[in-house]
Amino acid sequence: xxxxxxxxxxxxxxxxxxxxxxxxxxxxxxxxxxxxxxxxxxxxxxxxxxxxxxxxxxxxxxxxxxxxxxxxxxxxxxxxxxxxxxxxxxxxxxxxxxxxxxxxxxxxxxxxxxxxxxxxxxxxxxxxxxxxxxxxxxxxxxxxxxxxxxxxxxxxxxxxxxxxxxxxxxxxxxxxxxxxxxxxxxxxxxxxxxxxxxxxxxxxxxxxxxxxxxxxxxxxxxxxxxxxxxxxxxxxxxxxxxxxxxxxxxxxxx
Amino acid sequence: xxxxxxxxxxxxxxxxxxxxxxxxxxxxxxxxxxxxxxxxxxxxxxxxxxxxxxxxxxxxxxxxxxxxxxxxxxxxxxxxxxxxxxxxxxxxxxxxxxxxxxxxxxxxxxxxxxxxxxxxxxxxxxxxxxxxxxxxxxxxxxxxxxxxxxxxxxxxxxxxxxxxxxxxxxxxxxxxxxxxxxxxxxxxxxxxxxxxxxxxxxxxxxxxxxxxxxxxxxxxxxxxxxxxxxxxxxxxxxxxxxxxxxxxxxxxxxxxxxxxxxxxxxxxxxxxxxxxxxxxxxxxxxxxxxxxxxxx
Amino acid sequence: xxxxxxxxxxxxxxxxxxxxxxxxxxxxxxxxxxxxxxxxxxxxxxxxxxxxxxxxxxxxxxxxxxxxxxxxxxxxxxxxxxxxxxxxxxxxxxxxxxxxxxxxxxxxxxxxxxxxxxxxxxxxxxxxxxxxxxxxxxxxxxxxxxxxxxxxxxxxxxxxxxxxxxxxxxxxxxxxxxxxxxxxxxxxxxxxxxxxxxxxxxxxxxxxxxxxxxxxxxxxxxxxxxxxxxxxxxxxxxxxxxxxxxxxxxxxxxxxxxxxxxxxxxxxxxxxxxxxxxxxxxxxxxxxxxxxxxxxxxxxxxxxxxxxxxxxxxxxxxxxxxxxxxxxxxxxxxxxxxxxxxxxxxxxxxxxxxxxxxxxxxxxxxxxxxxxxxxx
Numbered sequence: 001x002x003x004x005x006x007x008x009x010x011x012x013x014x015x016x017x018x019x020x021x022x023x024x025x026x027x028x029x030x031x032x033x034x035x036x037x038x039x040x041x042x043x044x045x046x047x048x049x050x051x052x053x054x055x056x057x058x059x060x061x062x063x064x065x066x067x068x069x070x071x072x073x074x075x076x077x078x079x080x081x082x083x084x085x086x087x088x089x090x091x092x093x094x095x096x097x098x099x100x101x102x103x104x105x106x107x108x109x110x111x112x113x114x115x116x117x118x119x120x121x122x123x124x125x126x127x128x129x130x131x132x133x134x135x136x137x138x139x140x141x142x143x144x145x146x147x148x149x150x151x152x153x154x155x156x157x158x159x160x161x162x163x164x165x166x167x168x169x170x171x172x173x174x175x176x177x178x179x180x181x182x183x184x185x186x187x188x189x190x191x192x193x194x195x196x197x198x199x200x201x202x203x204x205x206x207x208x209x210x211x212x213x214x215x216x217x218x219x220x221x222x223x224x225x226x227x228x229x230x231x232x233x234x235x236x237x238x239x240x241x242x243x244x245x246x247x248x249x250x251x252x253x254x
Numbered sequence: 255x256x257x258x259x260x261x262x263x264x265x266x267x268x269x270x271x272x273x274x275x276x277x278x279x280x281x282x283x284x285x286x287x288x289x290x291x292x293x294x295x296x297x298x299x300x301x302x303x304x305x306x307x308x309x310x311x312x313x314x315x316x317x318x319x320x321x322x323x324x325x326x327x328x329x330x331x332x333x334x335x336x337x338x339x340x341x342x343x344x345x346x347x348x349x350x351x352x353x354x355x356x357x358x359x360x361x362x363x364x365x366x367x368x369x370x371x372x373x374x375x376x377x378x379x380x381x382x383x384x385x386x387x388x389x390x391x392x393x394x395x396x397x398x399x400x401x402x403x404x405x406x407x408x409x410x411x412x413x414x415x416x417x418x419x420x421x422x423x424x425x426x427x428x429x430x431x432x433x434x435x436x437x438x439x440x441x442x443x444x445x446x447x448x449x450x451x452x453x454x455x456x457x458x459x460x461x462x463x464x465x466x467x468x469x470x471x472x473x474x475x476x477x478x479x480x481x482x483x484x485x486x487x488x489x490x491x492x493x494x495x496x497x498x499x500x501x502x503x504x505x506x507x508x509x510x511x512x513x514x515x516x517x518x519x520x521x522x523x524x525x526x527x528x529x530x531x532x533x534x535x536x537x538x539x540x541x542x543x544x545x546x547x548x549x550x
Numbered sequence: 551x552x553x554x555x556x557x558x559x560x561x562x563x564x565x566x567x568x569x570x571x572x573x574x575x576x577x578x579x580x581x582x583x584x585x586x587x588x589x590x591x592x593x594x595x596x597x598x599x600x601x602x603x604x605x606x607x608x609x610x611x612x613x614x615x616x617x618x619x620x621x622x623x624x625x626x627x628x629x630x631x632x633x634x635x636x637x638x639x640x641x642x643x644x645x646x647x648x649x650x651x652x653x654x655x656x657x658x659x660x661x662x663x664x665x666x667x668x669x670x671x672x673x674x675x676x677x678x679x680x681x682x683x684x685x686x687x688x689x690x691x692x693x694x695x696x697x698x699x700x701x702x703x704x705x706x707x708x709x710x711x712x713x714x715x716x717x718x719x720x721x722x723x724x725x726x727x728x729x730x731x732x733x734x735x736x737x738x739x740x741x742x743x744x745x746x747x748x749x750x751x752x753x754x755x756x757x758x759x760x761x762x763x764x765x766x767x768x769x770x771x772x773x774x775x776x777x778x779x780x781x782x783x784x785x786x787x788x789x790x791x792x793x794x795x796x797x798x799x800x801x802x803x804x805x806x807x808x809x810x811x812x813x814x815x816x817x818x819x820x821x822x823x824x825x826x827x828x829x830x831x832x833x834x835x836x837x838x839x840x841x842x843x844x845x846x847x848x849x850x851x852x853x854x855x856x857x858x859x860x861x862x863x864x865x866x867x868x869x870x871x872x873x874x875x876x877x878x879x880x881x882x883x884x885x886x887x888x889x890x891x892x893x894x895x896x897x898x899x900x901x902x903x904x905x906x907x908x909x910x911x912x913x914x915x916x917x918x919x920x921x922x923x924x925x926x
Contacts, residue, residue, distance in 0.1 A: 014544075050748060076750035088745035090738050092853065100731065101738045105750040107731045111759060114730030115723055121730065122551050128731070168750055289672050340844055346671045348843045350613050351800055354793060355839035362833040482676065520691035520698065527680035527687075534677055535665045 003028040003204045004172050009048055009058035018044045020228045022058070026172060026221075031198055031205045033215040036225035037249055042208045043085055045225075046174050050075040050082050062171065076105055079171035083161045083178060085208075091150030095141065095160055098149050099132040102167025135163050138200070139193065155186045159193075166197070172204045173197075179211045187211060191218050212250070216240065224249065259390045261512040262505070267396045267465065269504020270403030274458035275481035276488070276496035277410065278451030284427040284491035285447050286342060291353035292333060293455060294478015295360035298471060300326045300456035301463050302364065305375055315377055319460040323453045330452030331445045339441070357475075364471035375467035399461045406457060407497050410450070414493060423447055427491060480507070483530045489540025498541060503529065558858060566718050570711075577710060587710055588778075589822060594713035595774045597814035598720045600798040601807050602767035605724050607796065608804035609733075610760040611740025613675040615792050616682030617768055622787035623658050623685060624651030624769025625776040626695050629704045632777065638705030644712070648773040655769025656762040658685075667757040670743070682792055689784035701782040708778040716774055720767045721807055725855075727763065736760050737805075797835050800842060803851035813850065 002025035009022040019041040026032045034042050047053045049060055051069040060067045067078055075081075081102075090098050107128065109120040136142045139159050144152060149160060158178055165173060178194075179187045191214055198205060209215045215222060215236070222239045224232040226248045232239055239245055275297055282290045300322045307318035337356050341349045382395040414420035426433045426443050433440055462477065463469060480503060488499025506529060511522040533540065551559075577587050599621060606614045628644075628651035635643045666677050689695045727733050735756045738746040747753050776782050798817050802809030821831055842849060 071752070071754075072744075072747040073750050073752045076748070082748055084745065084748070088742045088748075090741035090745065092741055093734070093737060097734055097737075101734050101746065101749050101751065104731055104735055109731070111727065111730075111732050114732055115726045117551060117726065119551075122555075124731070164749060283672075287672075289676065337840055344843070344847065345611075347607070347611060347613055347804070348847045350672065350675055351796070352840055352843040354615075354796070355836040355843070358793065358832055359836035359840075362830075362836065366830065366833065479679070483680075486673075486676070518691065520687055524684045524687035527684050530680045531662075531666065531677060531684075534669055534673055538669060538673065 002026060003030075003063060004206070005061040006045070006049075007059045007061065009045070009060070010056045011044060011048060011053055012056055017228050019048065019055075022225070022228070022230050024223045024230055024233050026204045026206050028204055029198060029202055030220040031194065031207060031218050033219035033222040034206060034208045034225065035210070035212075035215055035222060035249065040225040041228040042225055043176055044228075046082055046176055046206075046208070049080055049172075049174060073105075076168050076170070079169075080174065081165040081168045081170035081172075082174035083158075083165050083176050085176045085180070087157050087161055089149040089157055089160060089164075091148065093149060094146050095136070095149050095152065096129070096132050096145045098160055099135055099164050099167050100128050102164040103128045103131065105168065132167065135167060138196075139163055155182055158182070159190075162193075166201065169201075170203055172206060175205060175207045175209075177208055177210065179209060179214050187214055190214070194218060256389045257512070261508050263390075263392065263396050263400075264512075265505035265508035266501060267399045267504070268508060269484075269501035270400050271458045271462050271477065271500075272481045272484045272504050273497045273500025274403055274406065274454045274461070275477060276485040276500045277407070277493060278455050279482050280485040280488075280490055280493060280496040281423070281447050281451050283485070285423065285444055286338070287346075288338060288349050289353060289482065290338075290448075290451075291350070291478075292356040292360060293451065294474035294476075294481070295357050296326055296330055296333075296452045296474070297455040297459045297462070297477065298474030299329060299360060299364065300452075300459035301375075301469050301473060302368065303456075304460055304463065305373060305469050308376060315460075319456065322459070323456040326452040326456040327449040330448040330455075334445060334448040339444075361471050361475070368471065370471055373469040375463045375469055377464055378467045379465050395464060399465070402457065402461060406454065407493075410454075411493060419443065419446060480526050483526050483533075486530060486540055487533050489543030492540070492542050495540050495542040502541075561858060570714055570718075573710065573714065589819065591708060591710045591713040591778060593815045593818045594710065594717045595708070595771050595778060596795070596798070596818050597811045598713075598717045598774065599768055599771040599795050600802070600810040600814040601717070601720050601724060602764045602771065603795045604799045604802075604805070604807060604810045605727075605767075606761055606764035607799055608806070608810075609728060609740065610736050610757060610764075612671075612678075612757065612761075613796070614678045614761075614764070615675055615789065615796070616678035616680070616685070617764075617795050618787040618789070618791035619678075619682035619685035620655040620659060620765040620768035621772030621775065621791075622682075622689060622784065623765075624648075624655040624772030625782055625787070626689060626701070626772075627651040627654040627769070628773030629701055629776040629782055630694065632705055632707070633701075633703065638707060641707070641712070644705075644707045644777060648716070648770050651773035651776075652766040652769040655772065656766040659761045659765035660758060663758050663761050667761065668754055679789060679792075682787070682789055686784045686788055689787075695784070696782070698784075702780070704776050704780045704782065706777060706780045708774045713774060713778075716770060717811070720770070721811070724763065724767070724807060732756070732759065797839060800839060800849055803849035803853065804847075805853040806849065806851040806855055808854070808856040809849060809851035 004026040005023075006025070007023050009019055010017075011019045022041070022045060024032075034045065036042055044053065048055050050072050051074055052072050054070060062079060067075075067080075069075060069078065090101065093101075107124055109118065109124055114121050133142060133145065136145055139162075141156060141159060141163070144156060149157065152160060158181075162173075162175065162178060165175075175194075179190055182190065194205065194207075195218055197203075207215070207219065219236060221234065222232075222236055223230060224239060224242070224245045226244075231248060232242045232245045234242070240250070275293065278293050278296070279290060282288060282293070303322035303325050304315075304318045307313040307321055308315065311318075313321065333356055337352050338349065341352055379393055379395040382393060382398070385392045385394060412420075414424055422433070422438050422443050423446065425436070425438060426440055430440060433443075458477075481500065484499035484503040485496045486499070487495075487503055488497065489495030503526060507522070507526055510525045511519075514522050537543070573590065576582050577590075599617065603614060603617045606612055606617075628647040631647035631650055632638070632643055635647075662677075662681050666674065666681075669677060690698045695701060728737070735746065735751045736759070738749065738751055739753050739756055743753050772787070794817075798813045799810050801817065802811070802813030817835075
């Protein structure tokens, strides 16, 4: 059984059909790529998965259960976490604090316990601090721990967003153009990290990307979207040779 | 019945004034997403201008109003350039606080310059003839107010749909970056928007002070807030919304005041705020608005 | 708790006690006039109001234009309770009435907040304004609150002791709230509410929490004021008063509790010592506000707080760019301007470029030290 299944998802904005009858699956421990032109509906699908939008019809099934929800923070509880196309960091908070926000839902102490500084406060804060630092270490970012997130170099900001999403302990990690704005060597580093992620945390990754080298390089499966509809779903070889995909998006190989 | 019709007309009259002021709010909000808290004060400064033109320079009412319109336009554009332009990319909080600061500045500035003592405006509604439609007394001033407001609104609507600059205004409201890329001089359009809004506020001032001939530095605050509520009621950012909201709010306010029992009379003051909260709860986009989802 | 924290907390408390004793001896010695003592008390009351406003406007990031309304609710509730109880000079009843005032204010924040806090930004600001006006109208129209007439005869029970410690308690509670996971959630909403929601922060819930706490302490400040002035008038707690407090918060630093205290004291004392300047005061404030918003939107102290480390650094004459500091429960990150962000030209251009093409204009790989220095 697939970890995540999208069934006939449809969403229209007024007269504009953003996503039409979209169905595909994401397997456990896999990296699935979601590609297509700008405006094909990729980010919209992310928004649907994380309850930013409500679909007109269709359903999302995670680990066998249909996901229902109307607030994005519920999606996190259900096991879906995402990054954003345009980086959305908490710029005036420290790098460490950014990640700690990701651990929020796993925390237990109440507002009162926090204010009165109960033992649970000290215990949990220490634990969260350690976990956050560990995450930073995995990304070679521990020296940045106390810097303001907004002061980080661009590449590190992107990484921080991924760290923050990881902190929420998702079953499926949704990455929206994580390599945007990166030079080839940074992209390679990112590729390695994403692979390492897949091994270290058992989760699936759904990846929106335009960088074909990255996509073809690490994805187990690729889903191609065009004008809101799925036009192909398969392994990189298949997709690379798919006529429709070539015309719609890839262009003939240079 | 007579009473009802009278109150209805009163409601439409004050509603016209709210509508004219609301247009300024809505156009500015539509174009730069800022609640121009100082807009009510523009109306106040226009009132003072008209007052001084008439009493000191002995200019007749209509030319005085036209001159005041010019002054208001200049003031509006100046405020935009000095206070708001640099903050277009800043946080909402900064922009709002600045708008409040400008509003305070104008209020206290005028209070210092012209003292807070109220001044009586020489031209009053009672100097206008009153007709009788059956049993209902109709002040011609009431009719003039409503007529002027409607005429102005029709002109404005034609402007934004037919004239190039007007259409550019709508475009900038939709998408600032796109407008830039299309070659539209965004700064000029924004200035123009402020100018038009301020001119309308000046007209509103002229209509207002004839019916309520007391001029103080704080006279713009309440009508300003109410006009903003009217804009929200009709649908902020939408020109027809401001018009509809203005008339509607005027009616609601007048009718409530007219029919509320004496013991609760204080509450009629608060009714506009209750309207605001209701609108924001039930249909935040306003009566004519469409709920927009922010693209993530 | 960790030993270092225990020591640190003890030092803070000792400092607060020391400051109190200092004022106490000054005041009871007779050197200081009654007027000045009263002024000090008023400063404490207004500082409490300003600090509580900082929670909703500075830390949560939602402009609250109805703060005086919460004070009003607290003031009238507390006043009515002590009036009903009859006896004056009873500290226990006063404290109870203050608590009741705070709770009533917090309740009103919940009631108005639940439907309204899902609005954002400008709309929320206007709604808080409307709330303040509605409270004013209500207080004017209800018989129990005087029905348009001032409510008189309130026991003048607020002493400088009560005022001072109320302020200290407010500071402690808000400070500990912010330095906890719930506080991080609140601040994250200010930074980017969409991202916060995507991280699992229930934005509505935390807005409610922030507003309720903010209202609670505003209510306490109101109750304190009622027993300071002895007379209550609904029009005292109007939009202008809300703006006054907003000015205090903005001047002192959005997000800086210390800043709010300092500017509250300063702005309350100033008109007393510069009598002639009174009419020009608001005018000058408005000009300063505009300048601040343009050139230093974070206010005087930005997000900085008075801290033991900060004092130590001053003594060691280290530059502020020095070591990053960490600690359990949220470290104090190295200085950065811009709250709210005002965006330097380069960053704007860069982000505009990125938005359009998804690429950046070649981010140079600068060494980290460089990145940290060029921030003013």
